[in-house]
Amino acid sequence: MTTKLTDTHYLKRAGRYAAPLNSADRLPVVYGDLTDGTLGVWVLPEIDTVNFVYAFAGHEVLSVANGNTIAIYENDLLLDPAMYTFNEANDYEGLGVIATIDFSTPKTGSIITARGMGKPTISGGATLMENIIDIIYDLMTVENDWTAANFEASAKARASQLFTAQSYKAAGAIVEDAVLWDIVTDMLSSFLGSAWLDGNGKLVLDIDTNTIAYEYGQNAIFSRSDTELTEAIQRLANIINQCPCNYSYNYAAGEFRKQTNDTAHADAISQGIYGVRKPNTPYQFYWCRDLTSVQKVQDLIVAKFKDPLYEITIMDATPKHYDVDVGAIIIFSAESLYGKDGNPLRNHFWRVLSVQPDLSSMTAKIRALQTDYYLTAGYLADGTYLADGSIFAGANRDMTIF
Amino acid sequence: MSRTLINVHKRLMRGEIPTPYVMVQTHMGYRAYSNRELSGVFDFAGVLADGTYTAEGDYYAGSLSWGAIEKSARVLDFGSFERTISPAKDDVLTALGNKQLQHISVEMDNVDRYFSKLIAKEPFIGRPIYVFIGFQTEPIDSHFPIFRGTITELSVLDTMTIEADEK
Numbered sequence: 028m029t030t031k032l033t034d035t036h037y038l039k040r041a042g043r044y045a046a047p048l049n050s051a052d053r054l055p056v057v058y059g060d061l062t063d064g065t066l067g068v069w070v071l072p073e074i075d076t077v078n079f080v081y082a083f084a085g086h087e088v089l090s091v092a093n094g095n096t097i098a099i100y101e102n103d104l105l106l107d108p109a110m111y112t113f114n115e116a117n118d119y120e121g122l123g124v125i126a127t128i129d130f131s132t133p134k135t136g137s138i139i140t141a142r143g144m145g146k147p148t149i150s151g152g153a154t155l156m157e158n159i160i161d162i163i164y165d166l167m168t169v170e171n172d173w174t175a176a177n178f179e180a181s182a183k184a185r186a187s188q189l190f191t192a193q194s195y196k197a198a199g200a201i202v203e204d205a206v207l208w209d210i211v212t213d214m215l216s217s218f219l220g221s222a223w224l225d226g227n228g229k230l231v232l233d234i235d236t237n238t239i240a241y242e243y244g245q246n247a248i249f250s251r252s253d254t255e256l257t258e259a260i261q262r263l264a265n266i267i268n269q270c271p272c273n274y275s276y277n278y279a280a281g282e283f284r285k286q287t288n289d290t291a292h293a294d295a296i297s298q299g300i301y302g303v304r305k306p307n308t309p310y311q312f313y314w315c316r317d318l319t320s321v322q323k324v325q326d327l328i329v330a331k332f333k334d335p336l337y338e339i340t341i342m343d344a345t346p347k348h349y350d351v352d353v354g355a356i357i358i359f360s361a362e363s364l365y366g367k368d369g370n371p372l373r374n375h376f377w378r379v380l381s382v383q384p385d386l387s388s389m390t391a392k393i394r395a396l397q398t399d400y401y402l403t404a405g406y407l408a409d410g411t412y413l414a415d416g417s418i419f420a421g422a423n424r425d426m427t428i429f
Numbered sequence: 430m431s432r433t434l435i436n437v438h439k440r441l442m443r444g445e446i447p448t449p450y451v452m453v454q455t456h457m458g459y460r461a462y463s464n465r466e467l468s469g470v471f472d473f474a475g476v477l478a479d480g481t482y483t484a485e486g487d488y489y490a491g492s493l494s495w496g497a498i499e500k501s502a503r504v505l506d507f508g509s510f511e512r513t514i515s516p517a518k519d520d521v522l523t524a525l526g527n528k529q530l531q532h533i534s535v536e537m538d539n540v541d542r543y544f545s546k547l548i549a550k551e552p553f554i555g556r557p558i559y560v561f562i563g564f565q566t567e568p569i570d571s572h573f574p575i576f577r578g579t580i581t582e583l584s585v586l587d588t589m590t591i592e593a594d595e596k
Contacts, residue, residue: 031579031596033530208530223512224530224595226560228577267522306522328522347441349562349573350433353512381513384575386449386560387464387506394513 030171032208032230038201039085041072044120048073054085054125055278056170057145058162059198060155063285063316067100067140069200069278071128074119079133083126086170087116089144093153097143099128116151124150140279145198159197159214159314160187160232163222166201166210167230179229182354189234190218193323199314202278217314219324223353233354237327239376239400246355246379247348249341250429256361257392258340266304267332268297274312274321283311287318292325297333337364337397339377346389355379357395358402360428374402374425401425434571440564447573449507451535452559453580453591455551458498462537464507467500469565470572503543505588507560508534510576530595533560533576539589553580558593 030036042050052072061068071081089095097113099106112129119125128139146165148154156162160183167173190197195218201210211222211230219235269290273283286309297304310328312321339361351357360373377395384391404425406412414420433441441447450463461471510531535558537544548554558580563572582592 033594033596224577226574226576228574228595265522310522332522345441345444346447346562349441349447349575381511383509383511385507385509386562389446389449389562392511 029173029177030167030207032206032211032224034207035204036166036171036201036207036210037204039125041074041082043122044074046075046077048076053202053204054082056086056166056201057084057088057143058165058200059157059196059314059316060144061198061200061316062096062098062142062144063275064142064277066103066142066277067098067279068142069140069202071099071139071141073134073139074127076133079130080119081128081130081134081139083113083115083128083141083143084145085125086146087124087150088126089147089153089155090115090151093147094155095144097141100140100142101134101137103140138279145200157196157198158187158190159195159218159220160190160234162197162314163211163214163232167207171207177230179225179227179231182231182233186220186232186234189236193218193234193236193320195315195320195323196317197314197320198316199276200278213313217312217324218320219327221354225352231352231354235327235331237331237399239356239398246351246357248358248374248429249343249348249360251360253343253345253347254359255342255344256339256359256363257342258338259361259364260338261335262338263304264307265332265338266297266301266335267306268301268304268329269293270325270328271305271309272312272321272325273309274318275316276313285316285318287321287325289322292322292329294329294333297329334367337361337372338380339364339395339397341393341395343391343393346391348391348393349384351379351382351391351393353379353382356398357393358429359395362428370424370426372397372401373428376400376402433573434567437564437567437571437573440567445564447562447564449560449562451504451507451591452497452561453553454557454559455553456556457551459496461497461500462503462535463500464502464504466502467565470567470569471497471500471565503538504535505538506534506536508536531576531578532592532594533558533578535560535591535593537589537591539585540587544589545585548583548585553591554583556580558591 038053041047041052055069074080074082114127116124117127144155146156148156215222221233223231225231271288273286275285277284315321356376356378358374359377362371364372366372376398378398379395381394402425403422405421412418450461453460461467510533512531558578559574560576561572561574578593578595580591580593584590
């Protein structure tokens with residue numbers, strides 16, 4: 028039976044081997060580049076007390092020849108590589124390929140920790156798996172029993188491309204048993220991503236880059252005769268003009284080791300108007316250890332939330348838009364609301380935050396967040412309109428009411 | 430990401446109201462329930478292998494319909510659910526790290542103890558449940574799935590309440 032997102036992901040146990048130190052110790056799952064810092068990032072379980080073998084990871088990792096740099100610590104003291112043998116793909120005791128550290132002498136009573144890199148994109152490959160969408164796919168299909176059919180393929184491909192285009196780098200480890208949904212949520216939230224199950228039960232993955240893929244990417248135009256704007260809220264909690272971020276989580280210590288709160292990534296204009304507005308807690312990047320990636324996400328958060336955004340609720344009195352799902356971009360004219368340019372938000376693009384269908388009355392309640400985009404209208408350069416600044420060539424808001 | 434067939438789209442835009450229904454997939458097969466009587470693709474659409482039809486591809490053996498082993502108007506209330514990437518109680522940023530899976534409650538008429546008898550022999554608990562909307566005269570592949578989950582709890586009195594979670 029296929030694993031469910033609400034199931035707990037149980038890591039492999041040291042007890043599967045003949046002579047472990049503690050049979051309940053877990054073999055970590057490691058993704059990306061965890062070479063940062065000056066101390067071990069995760070704890071290695073001892074799986075063989077006779078031959079002094081420790082599990083670096085419960086799967087194959089990138090080889091040293093392909094660029095992996097590992098550092099092993101005994102009670103936080105860096106060990107000479109001559110003291111151990113690293114094997115990135117070891118079918119230990121015939122129970123499947125794992126990565127191992129084989130010491131020549133016993134390390135009784137010591138805590139062994141490591142820095143290093145995780146899984147390659149393919150077995151024996153030279154490329155480290157650093158795309159969070161690939162990591163989620165690997166977690167669900169290799170470490171668990173999902174197949175490609177469990178994913179919404181178009182959204183997955185798009186999210187993967189967006190992640191690559193942003194030059195993000197993901198890295199982290201799973202060192203404890205945890206609910207899969209929580210792991211996936213932690214992974215995606217490090218990159219402003221979202222996950223949800225669509226009506227078919229397929230997992231939809233999305234990475235928010237504050238852009239709309241293309242102008243006609245909108246899912247639906249809601250006509251005025253069918254809909255009613257029932258709520259339009261601006262919340263102080265949603266204004267963020269400076270975003271401290273914690274990253275580089277240390278699993279051995281159980282805390283973040285790095286933080287960034289550079290004012291170069293804050294918005295001074297917004298701070299002048301609303302004061303310094305930070306989230307209640309620093310934004311936590313459990314799956315990112317790369318400062319450039321963190322600062323890109325930081326910039327996106329500030330760009331998105333530096334000004335108050337409308338969160339609107341629309342009642343759709345018809346079943347015409349049952350195909351509109353979470354994450355979709357819809358066009359809705361909120362004529363009673365105005366943008367900074369002084370124009371009513373006609374034909375504005377909104378990102379759907381939630382859909383609540385009522386099957387008894389065949390209506391739907393849709394909650395959506397304001398974006399920076401709207402439907403535009405172009406004009407012919409035939410002399411009808413003067414270039415006096417009253418309209419924009421090709422970027423004027425389409426004021427037609429649908 | 431969903432696509433609607435053009436026929437369905439046209440009918441929706443004309444203001445026609447589709448039918449919501451629940452499919453419970455038991456070990457025996459699909460059981461379809463709605464708040465009205467179901468016909469169209471829910472009717473038996475198979476053809477007898479009596480020589481009347483030749484197997485040249487014009488007909489599918491039995492798959493023109495849902496192939497439901499039961500269809501009946503037993504739904505009292507479809508309940509409601511909210512599929513969201515941002516729970517309303519959280520600010521938008523916090524919500525990114527605090528997603529929620531959905532839950533639905535469907536109330537069925539059990540005053541005649543129909544379900545009480547049925548689930549004793551054909552368990553509903555742990556079985557998949559789907560909620561669709563669609564036009565009964567349109568092909569089943571045009572019917573739009575809006576929820577898919579697993580039945581996690583049954584409350585069986587005069588009204589049987591099915592509790593189901595997305596998984």
